[in-house]
Amino acid sequence: CAYLIRMGFSDYLTFKNELDDYHDRLGLFAGFKSKQDSISTLYKIDLNNFTAVVGMQALIGSVQHAGQLHSFVLVKTNSSSCAAQLIDTYHKQLDKRLMMDSLHATEIYKGFTLTYWPFDNFLSHYFGTLYNSLTNPRVALVEDIIILAENNDILKHVIDAYQEQQVLSTNELYAKMKSLSGPTSNLDLYFNT
Numbered sequence: 001c002a003y004l005i006r007m008g009f010s011d012y013l014t015f016k017n018e019l020d021d022y023h024d025r026l027g028l029f030a031g032f033k034s035k036q037d038s039i040s041t042l043y044k045i046d047l048n049n050f051t052a053v054v055g056m057q058a059l060i061g062s063v064q065h066a067g068q069l070h071s072f073v074l075v076k077t078n079s080s081s082c083a084a085q086l087i088d089t090y091h092k093q094l095d096k097r098l099m100m101d102s103l104h105a106t107e108i109y110k111g112f113t114l115t116y117w118p119f120d121n122f123l124s125h126y127f128g129t130l131y132n133s134l135t136n137p138r139v140a141l142v143e144d145i146i147i148l149a150e151n152n153d154i155l156k157h158v159i160d161a162y163q164e165q166q167v168l169s170t171n172e173l174y175a176k177m178k179s180l181s182g183p184t185s186n187l188d189l190y191f192n193t
Contacts, residue, residue, distance in 0.1 A: 016051060019126070032125050039119055043093045047122055053083045055144075058127050060134075063161075065154055071133045072149040072158050073123060080144040087141050091115045107152055112140045112159060114152050123148070 023029040036047050055076035062069050077083040091106060094116070104116040117139050123131035137148035138155045142162055149155035161167070168174040174190055181188060 023125070035120065035122065035125070039122075043090075043097055045090055045093050047119065049086055049089075050122075051126055053077045053079060053086050054126070060127075060131060063154060063157060065157055070150050070154045072147065072154055073131065073134055073137070074158075075146040075148070077141075077144050077146060080141070083141055083144065083146055087113070087115060087139065087146070090117065094118070109140075109152070109156050110159065110163075112142060114155055115139045117148075 020029060023032055039045055039047060055078045057076040059074040060071065061074070062071050064070075091113070094104070095106070104118070106116070107114045115138065116136070118136050121132050121135045123134055123137075134148060134150060137150065138152050140147050140155055140159060142159055145162070147155060147158050147162070149158055168190070171192070173192060177190060178188075
């Protein structure tokens with residue numbers, strides 16, 4: 001079964017300002033700011049740099065692996081070179097702090113670097129609570145897509161599927177559904193059983 005949720009942001013700066021206002025009204029902004037500050041203090045990493053390279057689309061999906069359902073996220077970037085530089089910077093900063101912990105070691109798979117991001121559920125602060133299921137993800141950059149997954153096995157599985165073009169853009173039913181959807185839609189739900 002395939003499941004897709006896609007979000008588009010026509011004006012990311014406006015979206016970010018409105019999201020900050022939303023967090024503030026719900027009393028969540030202080031917690032979010034505290035989380036950002038602790039990550040900055042621990043790792044010398046500014047998570048706002050992540051949002052700076054995010055493009056217009058983010059996708060959350062799930063895959064069945066070893067009898068269990070696992071989440072993954074694809075985030076389209078504005079620039080693959082900027083995203084690569086960002087991930088490399090994050091990796092170097094994390095490596096200084098986590099180099100003694102083999103559980104968080106970086107792995108190379110098919111030429112892609114799989115990195116651990118111990119940022120708790122930071123994705124939910126940018127894209128909503130739907131993304132709460134993915135905490136402390138493993139991360140890889142494939143072309144202009146940042147892939148985040150629960151563990152390296154899932155990350156490898158998604159990389160393999162992406163390289164083999166097992167993606168929705170090659171699915172005839174999805175292409176038909178997409179052609180019938182409105183051009184201003186910013187949230188699509190697609191189920192294929």
